[in-house]
Amino acid sequence: MDSSQNFWFNGLNKLIKFLLFGIVIFAKSVFAESGDSSATVQQLQQLEVRIQELKAQMQNTRTEYGQLQRLLQNSEEDIGETAEGLEKLQKELSDKRNELKGLENRQKEQLSELTQQQQILAQQIRAIYMMGRQDYLKMWLNQQDLSTVGRVLGYYNYFNQARIQQIKTINTTLQRIESLKQEIQEETTELDQLIATQSRKRKQYELSYSERQTVLTQLATLLEDQDKELKQLEEDKLHLKSLLGTLEDALKEVPQPQGRQILLAKLKGQLPYPVRGKVLKRFGEALIGKLRWQGVLIGAEPGSKVQAIASGRVAFAEWFLTFGLLVIIDHGEGYMSLYAHNQSLYTKTGNWVEAGETIASVGKSGGRETPALYFEIRRQGIPVDPTQWLRR
Template sequence: MRHKKKAIIILLTVFFFSFIPCPLPFAPCPFANAADPSKELSVIEKNLKKRKQQVQETIRQEKSVLSDLEKININIRQKQKELKDYENRITKTRLQISTLEEEIAELAGKMEQRRQVMREHLRTLYKQQYGGKALVLITAGDYQELLKKSRYMSLLSHQDKKSIDTFIGEINGMNAKKKDLEVLRTNLDISRANVQKKRNELHAELAGKDKLLASVRSRRSSYESMVKELEESSVRLREMIQRLEKEKPAKLLDGKGFRALKGRLDWPIDGEVAVAFGKYYDPQYNIPVFKNGIEIRADHGEEPKAVSDGSVVYADWFKGYGLLLIINHGSGYHTLYGHLSEIFSKPGDIIEKGAIVGKTGESGLLNVPTLYFEIRYRGKPVDPMGWLKKQTKKNNR
């Protein structure tokens, strides 16, 4: 009985598998077409490696956005300096051309006068000599008069020779000045071409900065990375100020010191506040951002002034702040002037209230001319609006 059941099970199994389709005589059946686990693992590993590379590339692109901006700002400042140099050359060349043209005109006037005098002399000489040598003898009343007229003729010829030599020298001088003028005009054309070239390069750098900033804002992760870098820069700045305070304590101000000036400080530059002090949320990503100072609108090349007496402790590029000047006012107070295109002081210089500290530029994130202004007490930022005089309509642009 047991053998009979076993035989039935075997027959049923053979019967079942005989109906599984195999479309072609030599085609593998479905069970033979199962994926190779080792191949699947290889594909997964390749995809994983590709993803890792993409992540690393994204991190590399987003890494140190401020460093990229700083490089662009340095290039922009260099192009602005070169442009200014060429513009100064043009101004100098134009002045030289104007002076040379005046000299040529004056020399031409003198040459014309000398030409008229020589013409009269030659006419006199022609009448008296080529009109006949006997004319001198005939008109001479006696020997003494003849001798006198002969000497006059000799003197006249000598004077004419000197005039001719002088005239030739003036002609040579005129030709030399005209050549100099031509060289100056050629140099002027070259300088104009260089100015246009530098302007185009400057516009390209500014466009590149706009593109980078737009790219940063279009990707939340990049924007968050930039905000984080700004916060880290602020911390490094605070640590640097505290270190400088310990290394070189500034001489305290006379009287009540900087603290007594609260609410009475002159503005470093006239202009509207483009970005205020404090915490705000980015309208695009709703990311919290804290501004340690204020951005004041300005025209490029304006000259901000020191708000109070003090000594310069820093004057150089600082990541996130562009070209930065820091003034120590004593008692733990510092003022910071950022996004400058030029700085007129160096560390150790004594600065008086109202002294020009530099020129404004476009090294900030707004990519328009602004002055970034901070006040710090013992390294920590405080709201400048509580220290500056109340703005009037005259201050606003």
């Protein structure tokens, strides 16, 4: 191995570390950046932007968390007030029912007394009638004093009138009891309705409280996740700053092979597709949340040949995380191409490959359910629309 190759592999090892770090960033919702210092600076800037965005999001989450806590407090107070009001209504209803029961008992007593007084009055009337006939008969037969007979009949009449007045009083009392019963029954009906309304309110408040408690728990989890992400981003930022100090020198040590200078910029719109198949996902389409596809996903038969779109140095050829078996080719001048989810790799890190050379076969590594090739082109670390570089 000559000195230039030693220089290449020493620099390449540092480059791979950078590429791997970039892929980890992709797993955190940011795609891998290229291996030059300007891309690293740009990645640092992107990290800083993401950190500031995350801090703003965390502040918003904390604000929302605080607002929700106050709403929970209001819900608890509403539930407490509703429970207190419900208890008062139930006590009032119980008192009214007891009062109604007392009136019903009193009504029974009055009805019993009325029946008794009516029976006594009937007996007295019959007695007067019978006595009156006998006294008149005796008076004519015995020639008794008419004044004595009249006085006796007057006494009976007095008692009868008193009895009749008592019966009237009982009837008046019964009417008043019936009226009170009607009022109390109306009040108990109204109280039943109020209790039903209050119970519904209480259930609504409890449901609202439960829903807010669920959201509060979710916000607490979100805050925890955001805090973890922020810490990781801060670590990533420190790592990149450290990497930036050595990356420039390391890349300067990587020479291009003699006679293999590439001008990929001049091949825009002329490059072949890396595999034949149907484009399933296009550059810029929604991926997850705010994330968008930064390459294209091409559906193809498993085992189909994956070919390099242009010549270059293989910067990475291994299995890695959600990319599965992955190949990254550095084409020079800040251009790189990425081929992921392969079934097999036919090249190794450090190899020089020519345009059209088979570098892998289509698969579904990295957790895909169906075979496809994920393909990406980057310029100065920035993803570009691959279809603008490929032949139509």
